[in-house]
Amino acid sequence: MAEPLADRVIKRIGQAAELYHRLVVLVAPAGAGKTAALQDVHERTAAPLINVNLELSLALLDLTERQLCTYAHILERRHRRHVDRLMLYWTSEPRKQDALMVLPYDPKRAEEAGRYFDETVRRIQAREFAVATPPEPGICMECDLRMLCRSEGIITGAD
Ligand code: SF4
DSSP states (O other), X not given: OOOOHHHHHHHHHHHHTTSSSOOOOOOOOTTSSHHHHHHHHHHHHOOOOOOHHHHHHHHHHHHHHHHHHXXXXXXXXXXXXXXXXXXXXXXXXXXXXXXXXXXEOOHHHHHHHHHHHHXXXXXXXXXXXXXXXXXXXXXXXXXXXXXXXXXXXXXOSOO
């Protein structure tokens, strides 16, 4: 009888601890039980279970909404076009009905966005690049700056 997937993953994690590159990638066809196996690993090892795509999307959504509010504000001011909603289209979704996301447009959010961007520019000009609180490890794992942050001691651990 084949060894359960969760047992194999736990074994691989143990082996990876000895290696320089500690990434374990679980690849299997759809319906093979990857999600259930990872849930099982999470419950048995108490390792955090992070949906990286979801976390990244949530972290970026606020920024995207601010950006869209700014565009809407510009459209209203420059072209006198009324904007009543913001629409996002997630290009990686295979089904059109899952790809479209509609957000309400609140002009107050455009003012907040303006203040947020002004503050960001001020911090860049003042060379304030310190990361006070790093995000979830799963987000850093996907970030192109992780080697720099690791060498600066902002984050710890290896890939
Ligand atoms: S690796 Fe550094 S820059 Fe990238 S998300 Fe983590 S803390 Fe931020």
